Amino acid sequence: MAASLRGTNALSARITSVLSASYADLDIRSALETLDDRDVRNTAETRRRLRLDVQKEVIQCNGEIVTDFGEVAEQLKRIGSAITSLNTFCDEMRSHIAAANRETEPALEEATSLINNRKQVETKQQILTAFNSHFSISEEESTILTSTAEPVDEDFFQALTRVKKIHHDCQVLLGTEDQRLGLEVLEQSSKQINAAYQKLYRWIQREFKTLDLENPQINASVRRSLRVLAERPTLFQSCLDFFAEARENILSDSFYAALSGSTSDHQNLNINPIEFQAHDPLRYVGDMLAWAHSTTVSEREALEVLFISEGDEIKRSIQAGLESEPWLRGEGDEEVFDGKKALNQLVSRDLTGVARLLRQRTEQVIQSHDDATLAYKIANLIGFYKSTFARLLGADSEVLELFNNLENSAMRQFRASMRDHIAAVQSDLAVAPADLSPPDFLEEALQMLKVLAKSYDTSAAAAESSGDGFQVVLAETLDPFLSGCENLGKGLQAPGCDIFAINCLLAVKDVLSSYTFSADRVREMVDTINEHTAKLVEYQHQYLTYTSGLSTLLEALSGISDSTDSLKTIPEQTAFKPDALVNVSQQLDEFLPSALIDAAENLKQLQNRKTVQEITEEAAGRFCEDFEFVESKMLAADDLLYKESEEDEEEQSPALRDLFPRTSGEIRVLLS
Template sequence: MSASYFSERPTPVSQDGFTPASPALGTPSRGANALSSRITSVLSASYADLEIRDALETLDARGVRNVAETRRQLRLDVQREVIQCNGGIVKDFGAIAEQLTRIGTAITSLNQYCAEMRSHIAAATRETAPVLEEATGLINQRKQVETKQQILSAFNSHFLISDEESTILTSTAEPVDEEFFQTLTRAKKIHHDCQVLLGTEDQRLGLEVLEKSSKQINAAYQKLYRWIQREFKTLDLENPQINASIRRSLRVLAERPALFQNCLDFFAEARENILSDAFYAALTGSTSETQNLATKPIEFHAHDPLRYVGDMLAWAHSATVSEREALEVLFISDGDEIKRSIQAGLESEPWLRTEGDEEVFDGKKALNQLVSRDLTGVARLLRQRTEQVIQSHDDATLAYKIANLIGFYKNTFVKLLGADSEVLELFSTLEGSAMRQFRANMRDYVAAAQSDLAVAPTDLSPPDFLEEALQMLEALAKSYDTSIATVDSQEDGFQSVLAETLDPFLGGCENLYKGLQAPNSDVFAINCLLAAKAVLSPYSFASDRIIEMGDTIGEHAAKLIEYQHQYFTRTSGLNNLLEALSVITDSSESLKTIPELDTFKPEALIAASQQLDEFLPSALIDAAENLKRLRNRKMVQDITEEAAGRFCEDFEFVESKILAADNLLYNDEPEEEEPAPGLRDLFPRTSGEIRVLLS
């Protein structure tokens, strides 16, 4: 745009015909300098300047052409436009001034109106101030009344029980249900929260509420106590719903330990009567209302004393298990809650606590005690019937079986009711009575048996009184083994039985043993001990006595071995040689004297050799014949073999002495002389031959 503007500019021509660039003739040099400075300023101007650019853009927007007329009128046009713009501005400011004048007038009017309103408001305020003050006071009083009404409502709802709730809590006509327990819980909470009221300055209200709530709570516990007593009279232990209500009632009543204990006493008495009637019905087949039962009565088997006593004990055990399982729900499942309730009751009534009570409530112990008390009537009747059975029979075996049966059930009841149960005293008494009867019967039997003692049987077998005693002992051992319950006391418990049933008869056998000659005495003793050992061997609780018998049998067997050994040496003729060699030592001088002994002279030694040869073929058979009345054939063989072995050792000793003597004699004789016959030639049997013949 600027290029076209400068390109279209014609060279201006002045009015006098000269161009501006060419100085007029005769013009001083100052004009030339001015023109030069003008040109210099124009050329030095920066066309990048924003003002020049804006000016050029304005000229371009106006469509100004670079002609002489336009250049002459440009300033005028610009000034005219500036004047026109200033006129428009003045005109606009005139309109604004007019508007401001009207606004000022309006403001003045508004100020007047505001002043009037303030005066009216001040007058109204002066007139209404007393009314507002009175209204404010009334509003504050209303708020205070509402606050007091809320406090009163909250107090009534929290600290007072309505008449309907009081009726539910104290009236016996109302049932003991969920609503009763909720109301009782609320009453106890009111009683507990009265501590807040007692902490205020005016304690009268707290004392009144506390007294009223205490009376209501006590009446509620009395109602609950009487209700539980009524329920206990007809309590069906098999009904889970009744059990649930009774459990909850007992848990709540436990907060009054005295009432709770009275309930337990009443319940124990009621259950004692019920179980006693049930036991009597099981015994006789009819109840107190003369109603016959479908099952056969226990007395139907009274002719069998053991079964009769066993049925009674089994019924008592079954009743105890059923009673415990039924009552376990009452005390074990809620035992911790009952314990906490009793603890709370003792804290509220500390005078009920006795000295030394560390355990407030033990559910398991209370259950065992209650079951024991329930069985008191049954135990009394059981004791009467059992003692009648024990005292009416003089059979020692029967008395002991009854004692074992009672002991078995005693251990069973210990597991059921604990070692401190009162019922166990019954079993201890009955067991002691049966054992006393057993000992008395056994003493009578022993006295009768001892009067019949005469001599041992000719076949040296156990006498009849021992056989009968062992039969009785076997029956007693079986009874003890099947009825005993504790392993630790088995052996100690059976020692008294052995002392009564075995020792007196073994003592009688010992008296017969003393009247026999060897080896019959030892054979008889072993036969008796083997018979007793055979009876006791199957039972581990008689292990000590079996070991003791085995040692005694070993002593008698040792005597028989010695007897057989003497028989071998005496019958074979070796005994004379052994007696002669008993003074010979191992020295050469002593050994050289053997041929000089009477028993080792040729005639005597030949006779001894012949006697030995005659003995050996039937030695074992002849020796076994001595023990033929010993009932244990293996023991006969073992004793004979042991004696034969010792005989072989004796023969080896004699042989060694003979050989040693011969060696010394051969060494002393001259070589050119013919040796005389030695001891070995006269006694040719070797120890190897002897062992073969006696094996």
């Protein structure tokens, strides 16, 4: 029972083991494949011999392996002997190599040292080559830069630019410990630069001698040379001085040729000289001034191409030159270079010779003529060109001093001639004309004044000022003659003195009223005329009152007030007695029909009929006012007398109105 139980358990364990085995295991699969290759059948005999066969095969395989290892051992022995031999040969080679090394070591060290030295030499050679290429120029470039035989062209400017760069880069060399090389290069480059600027300076001077300013296509190299030379302000200014002197001589010769038709070396030119074709002195001066103005415009346009077109470059160059030569800088914060100002100054200097000749010829014309009108016209012409040149060359141009002197000289001649003329006229002054018209000397003065006013009106002074400049002319050409007329008028009786004054002033006013620049003087004359007119009005008023008899009544009423007591005294006045008042009334009636005609006859010598009418009408109006005053007083007195007579019941005396019947309305109608 127990045995069966154990057999059952063993079988169960066997079955469990078989069932738990994984047929995916590689070993099991390999064993199964081996069994399948041998075609083993699952029999008892086969199962019994299988183990033996496997063990036999394993033993055979192990034997073969041992045999193979024996052969390997033999081979290893032979390899060991070969290695031993090789070691022996290697030891021998090492001994030979060590001996060779001991023998070749000095040579190798020397070769290494030579190679290192070679590398250092090559490095130094590269440094030297780079230094020479950057800090030195070739002999050819040095010749181009300093030799006067070589032209100033693009190669020159390129060489100069390179040398200036070398000079600038020397600062790097001066920053090293050993400054000797930097100082040597700096000294050499400075000499080369100075020589180059000297060459450029002389070349520009030669070009200036033959430079044709009339050609609009001025050589561009001259402009570039000036810009470069500006880096040396001293040389640049010296060049400008040389140029100004050369141009002064050229323009002086040209002006002399334009005047006389021949040059200073007596070479005749095929032109019409100004001295021969300008017979009138004013035209002669005008032609000279016109030539000077035309030449100035041409000169300025030509020089503008040289300076203004390169103005900024020249300014920067001069600034750079002043930074390198600070001792040339002036005091203050003045501008380094003003192209337009420099241009105006240069043109002014070019015209110095022309100005000298112009002054000589113009002063000769002024002093050789005693005509005051001509002198004043010349002064105005010079003033016109002075303003023109001021706009062209600036207000601080030296040329303007010439025009100031010439203008003053012409005005001095004008004043002298006028004073001589006034002195001659004053000796002939006697009495005013019988018809009280303006005297002949005033008419002559007014004719001259018309010419002078017209000349001033066309001048630049009339447009630039409010007429102050013409006051000088009036003081010289008009005031003395008006003073003479005033002296003549003092010898006349009224109203002749006022009539004569008004005639003279109206004649002057007619001449000056056409010009705006004499408006102030015209207003002064109008005020003076009004003063004389007021005197004539007063004269006419007195004439009307005395002729009509009204003056007697006015005198009697002068002390009468508006009070009742004062008004009552009017009939008691001598002038208001019946007989006297009737006589005045008759005189008034005789006066009224021809009153205005008789009054106008007093002013018949006054040449302005309108003024005569205005004066007479104003005097008549004042006469009417006086009559109204007298009438009002008489009516007031009549009213008082009428009231008293009614209260006293006395016989009433005749009324003043009855004795003096004219009314103010009738007077105004008759005198209108």
